Amino acid sequence: MLYSADTWPITVALLQFPAIARDGTRAQDATPDAWATAFRQVARAGFSSVDLTDVWVRAADLSPGRLTDFADAALDAGLTTPAISLIRRSVLHARHGDDNLAYSHRAIDAAAALGAGVVSVGLHQELTDEQKDQLWFWTVTGHQDPVGDPDMWDRAVRRLGELGRHAAEVGVLLSLEMYEDTYLGTADSAVHLVEDIGLESVGLNPDTGNLLRLHRAIDDWRDLLERTLPFANYWHVKNYQRDEDRKSGRYSAMPSTLEGGVINYREALDIAISSGFQGVICCEQYGGDGLSVSGTNQRYLRSVLPETGDYDVPSSRRLQYAPAVG
């Protein structure tokens, strides 16, 4: 049986949970009780799985004992932990690339220890000061990977391949998150990168919401998903409403529910499933009460996913990137 509406693993990212709480407590150093309080909010929002997004607690940097406490806090709240997303930890970063690589290795080990089947990484770097100064950071241009720089491209292939081999050894998948102006910023470049890496354990996280919200002309989401979902092994889903006035070059985008935005996720799921995708889906939302919107989004996803698991998938594509663990 394949996944169906009731069984498909759907996580939520923890973007609304701060690294430093209002009372000054660092989430990384918090007590298991404090973690449990956060996880109970996630469960109350309707989730039974969570993405251990590292903007809150860095699982990779917990001691073995604390990592067990962390996983127990999630389990006690009724949450499995099938995925870890690393945010803005590019292995190509000019100064922090080596640190980010080592950190990503630790995250893969943490994932294996937790029984998480997938680690998501990306090539987007820290927000610039100008980005931090905006209501929405994506309305101004940030870091850009150097286009047409074969050395940098090779470094990407080499370092991400190194992570992919490590992941394979411990039964974890490595997923590469699409993000504008990086080597994972277009369908062409992202597929090219995955193919150059050439490992079964390395696939894409086709987070087309990242590309939909930009204040500039954008690629067609259908075309993006048609080309990247066959390589997907994890999937950050989010949506935006958008308006354009092309003649005057005015673009506007606002976070929306999955149901209510420009991307038709009913159709996107159809493309995914017919491409053999059987990976974990992660609800991610910026702005406002992203956790509650994600809960709404999970209910939407389960209302349009296949009602039973006996649907047909082309055998050539079936389960290409199914997680080996969890």
Add this chain to the structure above:
Amino acid sequence: MLYSADTWPITVALLQFPAIARDGTRAQDATPDAWATAFRQVARAGFSSVDLTDVWVRAADLSPGRLTDFADAALDAGLTTPAISLIRRSVLHARHGDDNLAYSHRAIDAAAALGAGVVSVGLHQELTDEQKDQLWFWTVTGHQDPVGDPDMWDRAVRRLGELGRHAAEVGVLLSLEMYEDTYLGTADSAVHLVEDIGLESVGLNPDTGNLLRLHRAIDDWRDLLERTLPFANYWHVKNYQRDEDRKSGRYSAMPSTLEGGVINYREALDIAISSGFQGVICCEQYGGDGLSVSGTNQRYLRSVLPETGDYDVPSSRRLQYAPAVG
């Protein structure tokens, strides 16, 4: 008894169902099984009635046997078919006007054969290349009916009247969809056209959502509905959020739920009901998962429609355009 929250017929348009599927199959030539799959999605979204919008399958062009198969596929999924909407099939089209007129006649016959009580037509024409190139086609100007051209106006009256008489003969209503820059683009012109046609079988489809989303100064929706709902015999409902900066001439509009947009549909329904409207309501939505949004919209409508059918309607206006069939 008049219609109430539980009994009011509410359809959904099939704008998200493509004429050509991803695998290249044409919906028009598809098997009844393929039709049934689509209809089951509609039923799963909460609907028990569907508008056979011709952007997917043209009921008018099915052979009698195939038309029966089509209706059976809907019925098997639990759907009645009280309405057919024809999209961009203006009888005033310079080259295709005659074809569109003949096609509209066939659609009226198909409606009668299916037991559908209403056929919706409009005077909007094919999208221009510039319109097709936009994120939202309504952000640039498209076809315009010639204002102040008595010959063209007479042709509209004559041809739509011809369709109206045919409709009356077979017990079907003809509904004229409001759309910008056509003879159905303002309350004045739309009412004038219906009055010039002067048939009980011909009324308006006051789709004010079409007018709300334009990137220009627009008429007040309340005034539009007050003036056109007394002539309504079908009603495409959709809503948009909107922002304006009039000094600089910047307008923005984004598709929304019925509940969450600029038009207050609680008030619009009140205007409709007190005008004697007892017609079918059709949920229509552009962009994203319009089917799911329409399901959300149907639930909203039933939460604000009269709880029972014993409300009062001015007898002068009661049931003026109630469908004769279905």
Add this chain to the structure above:
Amino acid sequence: MLYSADTWPITVALLQFPAIARDGTRAQDATPDAWATAFRQVARAGFSSVDLTDVWVRAADLSPGRLTDFADAALDAGLTTPAISLIRRSVLHARHGDDNLAYSHRAIDAAAALGAGVVSVGLHQELTDEQKDQLWFWTVTGHQDPVGDPDMWDRAVRRLGELGRHAAEVGVLLSLEMYEDTYLGTADSAVHLVEDIGLESVGLNPDTGNLLRLHRAIDDWRDLLERTLPFANYWHVKNYQRDEDRKSGRYSAMPSTLEGGVINYREALDIAISSGFQGVICCEQYGGDGLSVSGTNQRYLRSVLPETGDYDVPSSRRLQYAPAVG
């Protein structure tokens, strides 16, 4: 026990209920039956409490007998009336300031008679003609209180203090609604004003939605709420989606659900509760079917408010502005 998700008093404002109905009836002079019809709509939208917003009926101007009828109509529909909001009745108005002051006194007496614990007033004045001419009145600048005018400031302190003393005498709280370009338009000024008044019975209504929707650079909502919620004794909640293009000075804002807008109300409630706020919350919404959106918003609020009433609040802050009545 403190308030919890099930018990927290949540009202809805009556912004969508017109002073003059479509049939010309004035709500102020309507029969108790007509009032009951409106209150039943409010109850059907899920509410068990209502803010007697004076844009519909002015409780302050009802005779004692009619006021009893009014309260009975609400009670018959299953609604308590814990609050009255007065809209655009500034006691600083150049011509109507004296009348508005007298009116506010009558409103406090009406509140006491109804058992309503709080009366909300503000310093915003009538909409200008230019504001009335916009889709959204907040997209152009309206009345501005004179900054740095000590006489006017003293008048605000004196007149609002006079109302606060009256309120205290009859066991009612006076809440000052934050609104742009008035002495209640920034956190600094609003807190300064409350402190200058210096009465236990006078606090803030930190309606930051008013400030979020402006077409100009705005203050951070978190900072605003952190500084004003410790002084809150009533709270109008509403939310907007928003986009900015700072370089070109383009700002856009559209009404949204509480869940779906820029302000994270999960976090806002956390700030409120940890500041000792135990006041009534009022759902307010402009545009469209604000009553239904408010019903959606109430369900959201109850999904994120504390599940039980045994949470911890710093004792120094606890119940600082708890209503003495109702």
